[in-house]
Ligand SMILES: O=P(O)(O)O[C@@H]1C[C@H](O)[C@@H](CO)O1
């Protein structure tokens with residue numbers, strides 16, 4: 340029986356881990372909601388699996404669940420095709436993919452050529468993994484990410500972060516395009532992410548749902564230090580040295596599912612909740628990175644000021660977001676390159692001294 344069928348029949352990946360059961364070979368003529376007291380579930384409870392992950396792997400349907408071993412295979416596919424061994428990963432947001440232009444000695448893997456990889460479907464997301472060097476430092480870069488609104492489940496959207504981990508990445512730099520809610524923000528500002536509000540998570544949707552493989556990380560990861568404080572501090576210092584500190588901010592990002600932009604009532608509610616910028620990505624990647632113990636630095640390019648009043652005729656649009664990315668292209672390339680240099684000279688140099 341395929342895992343796809345199981346997913347369809349009773350939303351299995353949401354429930355298997357909390358029940359810790361071997362339900363994979365079960366008859367799916369069963370109720371869609373698992374109720375601990377019904378006959379079906381009692382039966383399952385009697386047959387606890389000691390190795391659910393192996394069961395999942397044995398199904399062989401890799402389209403619906405990425406086991407550790409499958410992610411290892413993807414990582415190995417990449418490692419077999421390049422000698423570059425990055426410790427720093429970068430994810431380019433909408434319109435920010437030009438960052439990849441400054442990567443030298445690059446080796447690119449279009450997503451459709453990488454086994455088991457999803458493909459990018461959004462304008463402004465080229466859709467390839469690029470290995471190479473930024474100012475001499477080996478990096479790997481997602482030139483285009485996956486979004487929930489494209490129809491991918493969050494665990495699939497953030498799978499490349501686990502690939503990065505198994506390639507050897509310890510530090511992740513995440514970028515996105517976001518709408519500015521803080522009234523002081525202007526289009527073109529850069530907001531270093533200090534924290535996030537995971538509205539998709541509030542609604543019960545999280546990339547870490549389902550079977551937890553401890554080889555990636557713990558069942559219940561902490562998130563109170565998700566955005567590394569020393570990297571944030573270093574980025575502010577770099578921004579000052581670059582003379583861009585007047586438009587570099589620090590704030591809270593909220594993720595919504597998209598693809599529509601927000602209503603005015605939604606934006607006003609978000610602002611009351613302390614949100615400075617709103618977007619449709621990043622959080623699933625940060626959760627996955629934090630879960631597997633990566634250090635994260637993230638920033639939003641504020642591509643538009645959110646329309647907060649009913650009289651305004653302005654409307655958010657994707658094209659404007661891409662144009663703002665182009666406007667800040669040079670600055671962002673330089674900022675990311677300098678943050679990479681900082682990580683290499685400080686964190687990575689220290690860890691190679693104290694392995
Ligand atoms: O991938 P990111 O988060 O940078 O893209 C943002 C959110 C939507 O995908 C898109 C809307 O213009 O930009």
Ligand SMILES: Nc1nc2[nH]cnc2c(=O)[nH]1
Pocket residue numbers: 516517518519595597599600601617618619642643645655660
């Ligand atoms: N949700 C959301 N995402 C964005 N990405 C860029 N601008 C916006 C915005 O205003 N709202």
